Amino acid sequence: MPADNKWYTRAVVAAAVIDALGELDPQYPTVDKDKLKELAATRSALAQGSEVAAATASSSRDAKPGSSRNARSNRSAAAAVTAGEA
Secondary structure (H helix, E strand, C coil), X not given: CCCCCHHHHHHHHHHHHHHHHHXXXXXXXXXXXXXXXXXXXXXXXXXXXXXXXHHHHHHXXXXXXXXXXXXXXXXXXXXXXHHCCC
């Protein structure tokens, strides 16, 4: 591969990469039913967690800075999310 001609070198490398990728014949992986159920459960848990996080963020925004009541509610919400009670 001549390195003194940049455009030619790049064309040769691009052709080699295209040929190599063409031989691979990539396919999307198949997902079985058990894994799909697990993914759906995880997606649901994440959606519930984001709702709790949004509620916590809005309550902390509305409370006065340094308020002990706000700190308690944030700790209890975080504990509920950690314990999976959301």
